[in-house]
Amino acid sequence: MTSTIDGSEIGARLRAGDLGAAPLALNVLESSAPADRERSAALQRALSPAALGHEADGHLIGITGPPGAGKSSLLSELVAAWRRRERTVAVLAVDPSSKRTGGALLGDRARISFDPRDEGVLIRSTAAAGRLGGLAPATREAALALAAAFDVVVVETVGVGQSETDVAELADTVAVVVQPGSGDTLQFLKSGIMEVPDVLVVTKADLGDIALRARRDLSAALRSIGGRRTRVLAVSALPPASGIDELVEALDEHRARVDLPARRLRSRRAAALAEFGAEHGERGLRALGGARAAQRLLDAADPGADAPTLVRLLERQAAIA
Amino acid sequence: MSHRLPDRDEPWIMRTYAGHSTAAKSNELYRSNLSKGQTGLSIAFDLPTQTGYDPDDELAHGEVGKVGVPVAHRGDMIALLDGIPLDRMNTSMTINATAAWLLALYVVAAEEQGVPQEALSGTTQNDIIKEFLARGTYAFPPEPSMRLIADMIAYAVEHVPKWNPVNICSYHLQEAGATPVQEIAYAMSNAIAVLDAARRRVPAELVPAVFGRISFFVNAGVRFIEEHAKLRAMSILWEELGRERYGVEDPKALRFRYGVQVNSLGLTESQPENNVQRIVLEALAVTLGRDARARALQLPAWNEALGLPRPWDQQWSLRIQQVLAYETDLLEYPDVFEGSKVMDGLVAELLDGARAEMAAVAEHGGAVAGVDYMKAALVDSHRERLRRIESGEQVVVGLNRFAESEPSPLLEGPGGGILTVDPRVEVEQRAAIERWRAERDSAAAEAALAELARVARAPEENIMPATIAAARAGVTTGEWSRALRAAFGEFRAPTGVGEAAAALAGNDELAALRDEVERVSEALGRRVKILVGKPGLDGHSNGAEQIAVRARDAGMDVVYEGIRLTPAQIAASALQEGVHVVGLSILSGSHRELIPAVMAELARRDVDVPVVVGGIIPDADVELLRAAGVAAVYTPKDFDLTRIMRDVVALVAQWHGAGTPA
Known part of the structure; x- marks a missing residue:
């Protein structure tokens, strides 16, 4: 914990694909101790496009949506799907309930199941930046740094509005997750409160007609505001899970053209x-x-x-x- | 009406919640208990059996034969009940997620004795909602779990007519901190959810029979007057519900029937002999008034807060029941509270509160959809209870008042006054299940599992016939559950801690602790971060939840993932989350195996952080845990959570070089 490995060395390890260095990197990036700020700067410098000679290869994906939409169950299936494709995955789960002014209960990782012996998956719970769902500076830095080591870096946030804007600023691809019957999202889209996402995911496809209708309504709304390129997908995270492979492809597709x-x-x-x-x-x-x-x-x-x-x-x- | 009964009443069914090590050892214990005058059986299953894992599963490690008996297949059930005539026995099985499976094994074991299923009487607990809320031995998501319950009810009403397929269990709600009002309201809401689900699976003319087969399993605390009022209130609500919601008219079917295990939450580790008088008073709560008297009673042992009770400890509790039933004049009178102003007033008060709370649950969509709401309410109530004990508002003799004591002779002697399960049991059970799988007709087992998998995916079919066929074919507990998990999916219940309200301001000690957390966080560069973990299969998460909430209130970042984690999962979380300290909670007696396993997994990942442990840890094991590298051990006598937190923060500061308080 009180490791003294310097920042550029941690950066070099990440650059070389040493995923074991990621927890330490996160400890340093999150730290406000003066010595760690210097290490943090050195770490980020070692992973900058100037140092790499190109942008970091990892796919930065923002996944956001209102509470209860089924983000965590979906993420659980997505992580498994990426691992089947032998891609390494880091998830930064931003806890909405916490403010940087006090303690927080970070429970989200519980809902994402993975083999603890699999070193190709990293899940880190982080606190929000004092406002609902907004991203703390450390989360942005962490996502950018981990993109040099992991194939996929997911930043998961809760809410519609601020969190969606923050994630859109950060990610290569933004997926907004909604459940059928959530008229709010429709309203937010139409009124422009919410930016147009790159991919829109309707969960709980097992609900049948309701899910189909939700998908149709959202597609229509997107067309009316010029979001023609936004894919709208229906998924179900309940067994037998469905739509997950299509979602992986849609995310890949967006990344290819961004x-x-x-x-x-x-x-x-x-x-x-x-x-x-x-x-x-x-x-x-x-x-x-x-x-x-x-x-x-x-x-x-x-x-x-x-x-x-x-x-x-x-x-x-x-x-x- | 005369103030005497023409004939003395028959006593209630007397049981002892028992089972450990192996089926053969538990059978020996049952026979000895029955010879001492016990009149019914109460089977305690071990956690792997309760959660659907075979003894050789990774998650079963350390838990086999600990808090109950392992029953992995037909052969175990036959051995468990050997020589006990099942046509004359009334058996209670504390089994929930895997209830359908254990009932099937019971039916098959009876067949072996030549007893038809129509002749069997007893009950399977089979109350899954309270598992999500309080006890943690669930296996499947809520919806398929409710289907299994409805299937069992539909099957039992027709084929095992003397069996109570469900007992709605408010017992564990009180253990999780429920107030009397919450206990009543959540039990009734839960019953409504079960009955509504069952109603869809039986013909309309059977609904009254279904209603009549639902019994309850309640708790009784030491405030025994109010607790008795609670039971009277429950019988009034139950009759009302039967008439109004389900159209039941038969007075027999409308009777509120319940069994009891009296309270364990209030039993203390310090001066444990005082628990005897607590148990006696709690037994009075459920027997004193004839109009709301328990049908069956089981009493905990005086030493439950210390570890597993020995046969002698359980005998003592049985003798309490026998003195009450056979020596006193309790059973000679009509209801002694009839016309009591106090009792009627208390009942009216509880009814008002319970109706309001039932309406709140209904607003949250009923008991299944409202699990999150009820869970958060329970975590809050429990925290309030602990706060009252910490502040001394609620007196617990021998704990927060009158704590001075002579050394207790009851705790002397080898073993420190508790039962320890031989660790060789697990090794033997692993070998035994491998032998069982090798020796059975594997084609028959495969075929039965395939049929089970098909029925599981066909929600309109009843799961019981395929389950009984699988039991006959020699399928194991783990295989049955795996087939259903594959069809239904895995599930993690809400932890309730995320929604728990923040602590009240104005608590000086907590404020001082917050300042210290701020100071240490500042020195470390990151907010103090703690992982609260529950290794193993033990689902009693109340302690861990309270620790998590208090740590948050003290200003820490808390990673709490709920129950049922392997040592590898805990160590991986500690590493990935970059925590400064790990707190582990175990109540099932498996700490001797699981804590060293967590330490080894942490070391394997080079995670250098202090580890503290809380739970029911006998004195004799504290040294063992310290030798394994544990920094501190807390037991039920450490009731002051703020003080524990202060220790933890000091430990973090020292370990990570953040200096000492200014």
């Missing part, structure tokens, strides 16, 4: 802004001339830079030592 460097660039810049905001708050942003000015600064920065480098850039600009 402009990865553009998405990742946006992701790193959003991570930097979130970290800067968490560290320096409103006062820090004012020193930069506001959030839009901060965004312009980031947009002008080196596209290969990792998040901590971008944070330092903002700090220099704001004249914060």
Whole structure:
């Protein structure tokens, strides 16, 4: 726990595909201890596109949706499906009930079943960033770092609205999970509260007609707001599970056509802004001339830079030592 | 009406919840108990049997023959009941997820004795909702579980007419912290769910018979006046329910019939001899008033908070029943509370509360859909109970008041006053089941399993005939369950802790603890993170849940995954989650095997964190656990959870070099 392996070495181990280094990497990335912040920066530097020579290969997938939609059961089936394809999987499960101001009960990993001897699966529960479903800076950094080691990195969040926006900023592919009969999602989509997801998953397909109708309604809603490319899939996580392979393919398909460097660039810049905001708050942003000015600064920065480098850039600009 | 009965009443059925090690050893114990005047059997199965695993399954490790008898196939059931005439015996089986299977084995064992199933009397507990809520020995998801129950009811009403296929069990709700109002309301809501499911599977004219075959299994705590009122309230609600919801008119079918095991939650580890008077008073709660008297009674032993009771301890409890029934004048009078203002007032109060709470469950969609709601309510009630004990508002003699004591001669001698199960039992049972599989007609077993799998996937068919055929064909408990798990899927019940409310503010000790958690978290760079784990098959999660909730209230990040984890799963979680400390809870007596196994798995993964253990751990085993590397051991006498948390935080600080409190 009080390991002193330096950050660049942890990064090198992850880059070499040593999944055993992942828990330690997460401990370092989550830590606010001064010594760990330096290790964290070195770790992220070692995994930056500049250091790798390309974007990290892992597929960053955001899975989000309202409570009770069946995300965890679905995830359980998805993890098994990816493992059957011999892909390694990391899941960052963001707990909605917790705030960074106090303790939290992190129970989500219980619902994802996997063989504990299988080192190709990692599940880490993390706390949300003080607001419902929002992502903590460490979660963004962790997802980007793990993408250099795992074939698939899932960030699972709860809720519709903020969490969906945060995940969209971070992930290569966003899947929104809803259960049949959840009219909210339909309303959120139509009213623009919710961004158009890359894949929309209707769970509980075993419910039959209700699920079919939900799928039809959502497809129609998506068409009406220009989300023609969004695949809408019906799945059932109950035995016999159905639709899981189709979902894996739909996620792959989206990843194949996405402009990865553009998405990742946006992701790193959003991570930097979130970290800067968490560290320096409103006062820090004012020193930069506001959030839009901060965004312009980031947009002008080196596209290969990792998040901590971008944070330092903002700090220099704001004249914060 | 005279104040005397013309004839003294017959006593209730007297049972002792018993079983351990092997079928042959338990058979010996049953015969000896019956010769001492016990009038019914109460079979305690071990956890692998209750959750559907064979003795050689990885999850069974450490649990075989511990809290009950292992019954893995027809041969075990025949040996268990050898020489006990089943046409004259009234047998209670505490079995739930695998109830259909154990009833099938019982029917087949009776056949072997030449007794037809029509002649069998007794009950299978078969109450799955309370397993989700409190006891944890579920195996399948809620819906198929309810189908199995409905199938058993439909089968029993027709073919095993003297059998009570279900007893709605509020016992474990009280053990999980339920107030009397909650115990009544959740038991009744649960009964409604069962009856509604059964109603769909039997012809309308059989519904009154089904209603009449539902019995209850309740708890009785030491507040024995109120507890008696609870039973009177339950019989009023039950009759009402029968008339209004199910159209039952036969007064016999409308009678509220119940068996009892009195409270174990209130039994103490410190000064355990005081438990004897608690047990006596609790027995009065369910026998005192004739209008709501138990049909069957079993009493725990004085030393249950210390470990497994020995035959002598159980004999003592049986003798309590016999003194009550045969020496006192209890059975000579009509109802002694008739016309009592106090009793009527208490009953009215409980009825009001229970009706309101039943309405709340109904609003959550009934007992099956409302499991999450009820679970969270129970976790809250239990926390309130612990808070009252910690603060001294609720007196527990010998624990939080009058704690000074002379050394107890009852705890002297080798073994420290409890029963220990020989670890060779598990080894022998593993070998025995392999022999059984090798020697049976494997083609017949395969065919029976294939048919079972087919019926499981055909929800309109009844599971019982295929289950009885499988029992005859020599199928094992693990095989039966695996076939159903494949058809129904696996399930993890809600833990209830996520929804539990935050602790009340204004508690100075907790506030000081929070400050210390903040300080240590700051020094570590990450919030103190604890894994609370329950290794093995023990589903009694109340203790672990309370620890998890208190750790959260103290400001820690808590990873709690619920029950039934293998040592490898716990170690993998500790590694992946990057926790600073691991807390393990075991009540089933399997700590000697499972705790060292967890330590080994942690070491294999280079996870260097302190491990603390809580549960029913006999003094003699504490050293053994410490030698295996455990940093601290807590038992029921450590009732102050905030103090435990303070220890844990200090341990984390010391282990990870975060200094000492300022």
